[in-house]
Structures are given as C-alpha cells and as structure tokens.
Amino acid sequence: xxxxxxxxCPVNEQRHNTMDIPQLTxxxxxxxxxxxxxxxIVEEVYNQKIDYDEDVDLxxxxxxxxxxxxxxxxxxxxxxxxxxxxxxGIHASTRPYEAILYCDSVVMGEAEGLWExxxxxxxxxxxxxxxxxxxxxxxxxxxxxxRDLIKCSSGKFSIAPVETTRGCPYxxxxxxxxRYFGTKQRHxxxxxxxxxxEMCNEKYLFFLDDNITGNKKYAKKLFAxxxxxxxxxxxxxSINLSKDPELMKxxxxxxxxxxxxxFESITESGINLYRKTLKTMDENIAAVKxxxxxxxxxxxxxxxxxxxxxxxxxxxxxxxxxxxxVAFFQACILTPYPGTPVFENLKNExxxxxxxxxxYDATKVLISPKNITPEKxxxxxxxxxxxxxxxxxxxxxxxxxCTIGFKxxxxxxxxxxxxxxxxxxxxxxxxxxxPENSPVDFNMDKYVVPLNGKKVDVPQGQPLLYEVPV
Numbered sequence: 001x002x003x004x005x006x007x008x009c010p011v012n013e014q015r016h017n018t019m020d021i022p023q024l025t026x027x028x029x030x031x032x033x034x035x036x037x038x039x040x041i042v043e044e045v046y047n048q049k050i051d052y053d054e055d056v057d058l059x060x061x062x063x064x065x066x067x068x069x070x071x072x073x074x075x076x077x078x079x080x081x082x083x084x085x086x087x088x089g090i091h092a093s094t095r096p097y098e099a100i101l102y103c104d105s106v107v108m109g110e111a112e113g114l115w116e117x118x119x120x121x122x123x124x125x126x127x128x129x130x131x132x133x134x135x136x137x138x139x140x141x142x143x144x145x146x147r148d149l150i151k152c153s154s155g156k157f158s159i160a161p162v163e164t165t166r167g168c169p170y171x172x173x174x175x176x177x178x179r180y181f182g183t184k185q186r187h188x189x190x191x192x193x194x195x196x197x198e199m200c201n202e203k204y205l206f207f208l209d210d211n212i213t214g215n216k217k218y219a220k221k222l223f224a225x226x227x228x229x230x231x232x233x234x235x236x237x238s239i240n241l242s243k244d245p246e247l248m249k250x251x252x253x254x255x256x257x258x259x260x261x262x263f264e265s266i267t268e269s270g271i272n273l274y275r276k277t278l279k280t281m282d283e284n285i286a287a288v289k290x291x292x293x294x295x296x297x298x299x300x301x302x303x304x305x306x307x308x309x310x311x312x313x314x315x316x317x318x319x320x321x322x323x324x325x326v327a328f329f330q331a332c333i334l335t336p337y338p339g340t341p342v343f344e345n346l347k348n349e350x351x352x353x354x355x356x357x358x359x360y361d362a363t364k365v366l367i368s369p370k371n372i373t374p375e376k377x378x379x380x381x382x383x384x385x386x387x388x389x390x391x392x393x394x395x396x397x398x399x400x401x402c403t404i405g406f407k408x409x410x411x412x413x414x415x416x417x418x419x420x421x422x423x424x425x426x427x428x429x430x431x432x433x434x435p436e437n438s439p440v441d442f443n444m445d446k447y448v449v450p451l452n453g454k455k456v457d458v459p460q461g462q463p464l465l466y467e468v469p470v
Contacts, residue, residue: 001057001123002038005029008061008070009044010358021206022152024161025062025089027145032115041149044070048151052077058122062089063099065337066361072102072448079103079451084122090180091357094339098442100129101450108132109180110166112143136182139166142192144199152202160200161208162233164193164222168210172264173341174303174334177210185214194225205255207235214238216247223247226254232407234258239277242287248294257408258297258327261288266320269308281320288324295404297327297412304384305334305377307370314380321388327401327412328419329388332362333381334369347442353433355442365431374431382429389416389423 005026023043030039040056042048059078063071068091075085079102088107092099096106105127107114114131121127145161152160167185171178197205212235213219226233227250237259241247263277264270266284271277278284288298302317321329336343336352337360346352351368359366365378372380387393394416402409434440 001119002055003033003040003058003060003119004054004056005039005041005060005062006050006071006074007041007043007045008063008067008074010067010070013066014045014047021208022150022159022161023062024145024150024163024208026060027147027150028143028163029060029062029088029111029115030146030149031143032111034116034119037119039146039149041146043151046151050074052081056083058119059083059085061085061087061103063087063091064089065091065357066359068092068095068099068357069444069447070358072099072444072450075102076448076451084127086118090176091338093180094176094337096130098444101444101452102448104129106130110137112137112139112141136167136184136186139186139188142188142196144192144196147200152200158202159204159206160197160202162193162197162200162205163208164188164190164212165209165214165218169214170211173345174337176337176339179339181210185211187215187218190218190222190225193222194229197226197229197231200231203232205231205233207233210236211238212236213241213244213247213251216244220247220250223250223254223256229255231255232257234260236260236262239263239284239287242290245294248291248296252295256296257404257411258299259291260299260301260328260330262301263320264301264303265306265308265313266302267308267313267316270306270313273306273308281316285320285324288326289400292325292327292400292404295408297401297404297408298324299328299330300324300326301330301332303332303334304381305365305367305369305372309369309377310371311376311380313372314384318384318387322393322396325397325400327397328415331381331385331388333365333377334367335360335362335364336367350440352440353431355434355440355444356432356447357444358447359432378429378431385423389420391420394420 007023007026026041033039042050061071061075078085085103086105086107087099087103088111092106093108096108099106108130109132113133118131147160152158165185165187166181167183168177169183171183233255234257239261266281278287291298300321304313336346346367353366365374368374369377401412438446
C-alpha cells in the first residue's frame, strides 16, 4: 500500500525557519509500518504541501487540539476523493466521537501493537471505527523512527528528536500527558536509545520526555552511556534534579546544556497545588543557579490563569525570573484541553469562552479565571512577555548563562532573539470568544461540516481515553 502520514498545521502557524522542535510521532508510525509498504510524511508546519490527488491507499493524520480543525478539513478533501482516512493523536484519543465524523477510523492512545493490525484490516476491507489497547504498550520492543522522512531542523539548528520514556507522575489537572501516556513512567531500553542516537546525523538532540530525570537510577545509566557520543542535547526535567550533584554532573558530561522545567506557578498557592517545585521561591531561585553552576541553562515554564491566581502572580513571576536569571522563559495561559479535569470543570461552570480548537495553543485567553478577569489576565500576560523578551532583559540575564561556554552563549542569544522577534512581530493579543450567536457547545460543524453533512452529536458522558468500547 501507499501510505500518506500528515501532521496538519493551520496556515497562519506555518513557518520556514523559526525555532521549533521537530515531531517524532509520524516517523515512529513509519518505523512500525511492515516492509513492503510505501510511506510518505507531510509536515505542514514546515510549509510542505499536500497533494490531494496523489494516488494513496491510506491517509493517517495525527491531530493535536490546536491542529484538529485543519486535520478535519484535510480529511474531508481526501474522503471526497474516496481515500481511507484514519485519525490518531491526543485530540482524537480524547474526542473520538467528534473525530470519527470526519474520518473512517480513530486510533486511541499509542500505536505500538495496533498499527500493524490496522494496516491488515485496511488491506482486507475490515477496518473498525475505533482502535485502542487495553493497557499501555510495553516500550521494551524499541521502534526506530524513520527520521529520513521528517525534517530534523529548528531554525538554524539541525536537531533530532529522541524519546526515552513516556508517562508523568505529576498528573497536573490541566495537562493531557498523564491522561494520554499514564502516570507511571515507562522506559525504553538504554542500548536501543544509544543506537538510535548514534544513527542521528545531527549534532544536537532534543529528548521529548516530559521528565527525563524522573527515574534517577535510569537517568544516570542513560547519561553515562551518552557521554561517548559527544552530542549536545536539551530536554525537560524536574527542578528536583538540582538536589542530586552526581546526576547534574552526569547530565552535563552527557551533553545536556539546557532543560525546560515546568514550575507551573511560583506563588505559594500554586506551589502547594502542583507540588512540582521546591517549597519556596528562594529555594527555586537557588536551584536554577545550581543547575547553571553545573553548566545547564534553565527554560522556566509558568502557567497563568489558574483559579488560585490573583493579579500579583505577574509581579511574583517577574521577581522569580529576574532573580534566578533564567536563560529562557516559556509563558503559558491556562488552556482547557479536552480530557483534563480543568476542561470538565470550566465547561460545567460555563467559563470557557470559545470552542474554536484552533485557539487552544496555551498562548491565548480562552477562559474566565476565578480570581482575575480575562482582561487583567491578558494584560498581565502580555506585559510579562514583553518585559522578559525585551532586549534589556536578555542582556541582564546574559552574563551568568553565557559564561558557561561559547556554544552556550550562541544558543542563548539565538533562542532569545527568536522569542524577542516573535513577541514583537505578528503576535496579536486579545480575548478569544465565540460570536454572540454561536454557543460554546463544542460542536465542530460550525467550523468544518463533516463530509456526510451530519452534525457533531457527541454522546453524553464523553469517555476518556481507554474507556471507549471497541
């Protein structure tokens, strides 16, 4: 069969050379595909074009919430031409009854152990509406991704995505990761990971794990094996790494130069709510400095719009970011992703302002928080972004981060320049609401009409992942 795999992207989000982390999902699907089938991947984020008239037997589309409407449009076009379309990805897994109206089949959850059977079912004309595993797949049977089919670049950097674990124990109420991958971390075999990294032509690696140091024993073994590869890598980890001097040293020796740390909130109420950070702001500031003293820069990720947030959250966050002199800053607005407790709570309370999934990218105000107005949330978020991404702030935070090394200094200025340019470019700040005559009912036919003309009729009690009967 000829199989076309697509990562959709809204047209206004497509870009050529901006900093972006390459995806791994479709290359893993390609790696699972049995020999004898021809596979092609199209990633719209890189302006790659779709040929709807291409002679293909199967179209697989991986959708996230912010890309699903574009995915539905693509699916409609292929189904008009009689092609078989399958959806997978986090959004399809959490909204299967919505997705199925635009495709022939929905894959819920991870594809290991399913994809080969799906291909056989397509070949034998017995495709099911839904596919899912009864439990999370065992990752010991390592799948090597087809990186030759994807674009491994990020702006001026060539960077290869690598995965070592899945799952996150923190189970934050706004996050889809633990709902999709589970709360127990699963590990891939270290020898297979090293072989995978050796096969990458790129000097730079990005480890996609949500917390690469979640299991310290595993992480130490992995980092020790990575040293001889002489690669440079970045990833995501808990700030608790700063408590383990041996692990920090091994991380640096293995090539780690920067880590994204999900602080989520630096207020006292936020720290107590999510328990992802150390106990006080001062301890977290000291931890960032400890990482930097060991050669590792920090990208601090904070979420604004929590129900515990008041207006002071922005001043406290600015105090933390400047005192810690973080290298990079990821600013997120609380976004009610389907499948999460936050979505269910805000939906039931009527505090979600729009059901346009295209806006669900964690940078837009879509909700009414409990203790702050949407307007004040927007203004505070905008002000903090402009302050932290300003040239003055970049220079103030530069010295301690750039003294790590020349390459680190180049990386620091390159990434901060990208953030600065994007923040001062075409970013449009406003509150996103449905028009007055358009209710927030999460029926997607108002955005994309299904090919068969039916309205989206989601059954009451929309099931979560692994609860839909096959």
